[in-house]
Amino acid sequence: MIFHIPADTQISLELIEKYINKHREHNKEAVKMHDAYENDYEIYHLPDKDDGKPDNRVSVNYIKYIIDTFGGFFCGVPIKVSADDEKVGEYVEFLDSYNDQDDNNSELAKQMDIDGDAFEMYYADENGEIGITYLSSLEAFMLCDESILERPMYFVRWYKSDIDDEGNVIHGSWSDGTYVQHFSNRSGFWRWEDEPTPHGFAYLPAVRFLENAEGLGLCHSILPINDAYNKALSEKANDVDYFADAYLKILGAVVNEGDLPHIKRDRILNFDGDGEKNPEVDFLAKPQADETQENLLNRLETAMFVTSMVANISDEEFGNSSGVALKYKLQAMSNLAKTKERKFTSGMNQRYKIIFSHPLAQIHGVSADSWIGLKYQFTQNYPANVADEIENARNAEGILSHRTQLEMISTVESVDDELERIKEERKEAQTTDKSAIDDAFDDGDVNGKSS
Secondary structure, eight states: OEEEOOTTOOOOHHHHHHHHHHHHHHHHHHHHHHHHHTTOOGGGGSOOOOTTSOOOOOOOOHHHHHHHHHHHHHHSSOOEEEESSHHHHHHHHHHHHHTTHHHHHHHHHHHHHHHSEEEEEEEEOTTSSEEEEEEETTSEEEEEOSSTTOOEEEEEEEEEOSSSGGGTOEEEEEEOSSEEEEEEEETTEEEESSOOEEOOOSSOSEEEEESSTTOOOTTTTTHHHHHHHHHHHHHHHHHHHHHHTOOEEEESSOOOTTHHHHHHHHOOOOOOOOSSOOOEEEEOOOOOOHHHHHHHHHHHHHHHHHHHTOOOTTSTTGGGOOHHHHHHHTHHHHHHHHHHHHHHHHHHHHHHHHHHTSHHHHHTTOOTTGGGGEEEEOOOOOOOOHHHHHHHHHHTBTTBOHHHHHHTOTTOSOHHHHHHHHHHHHHHHHHHHHHHHHHHHHHTOBTTBOO
């Protein structure tokens, strides 16, 4: 979430309070999507039905299924970062390993799918290394200038304490391109917790990652459909209960109160007829709408996957596809992932631009502008046939570089490491061959000739 302020606005406690209140108001809608992801749907908050009526509350969490499915497709295979400069590549590998960045990227991508955007924050930790953490847009926002470029001026992170005053104390921090400072709000009184401290980065130490240009979450438009599905399914469950507890109707015969336990226990009805008109016994039943309900549920389910552009990989027919047919079924999801890939790449460029500007990065021999040479490889997580991938890579020999050939194989986690291993193996092979030749000369047995 971003807000716009005049470019000459100075930070203050009053400004922070104003925009935290605005952020909280905006979050009321965003919280609904988070609740849905955690299976807390509208169906659980509807008024209770009248006494005696079945009141089932059933939800199917398609929101979570769709987000997790797309997340696995987008970055289930970890994003690979490589650099032509060896020192830069080694530092990026260390940085990503130190911060468990594969997991961070996955969680960051998930928050983007839920909210439409998410934040990543950078800091120097107690070990003298650069730390990276992701933040939901529910707990952070940016204040940008009013220009068309929306230049970030301040980054604010805030949260409610879980231990102070029963969670009513707000803590947080703000930062700009130079300083970071902490604040709190206890009993309605806002105060600074410390003095502004230089953070060491040349830029504001946070990046906003966007799902798309509009900042819309993956399931933003299908939440009402999922609510309708849950309501229809709950009513169907109510109908099942209704028929299970239907009233027994007996016409033309009198049932004594003492006979009722016998009828319930033995499940036997025995009435005398008058020869002309026999007693009528059956259950009261309301009109059935089973076919209508099933059609509605099927249509709502289809609408959710079509609207979200994510494939229903649990569908029985989906598993029967392979090759080109499978890719056609995943085409819409692939297009969606490509759009997100471009946004994610932009965010990663900003990530390493900020990190490389810190003196701690330059101690590792990485210059501030080294981020320009970084390359990112996103691998959409199609069902992989590794044998086919290796065969295709082998067929590309002499046409593509060895690096590109290795990038074609999904099981290769680090192309740089693999190239280095290949180089070492070739050196070992050359050393072994040379030793064999030297031994042959020493034995006087070269080309089958004896000395």
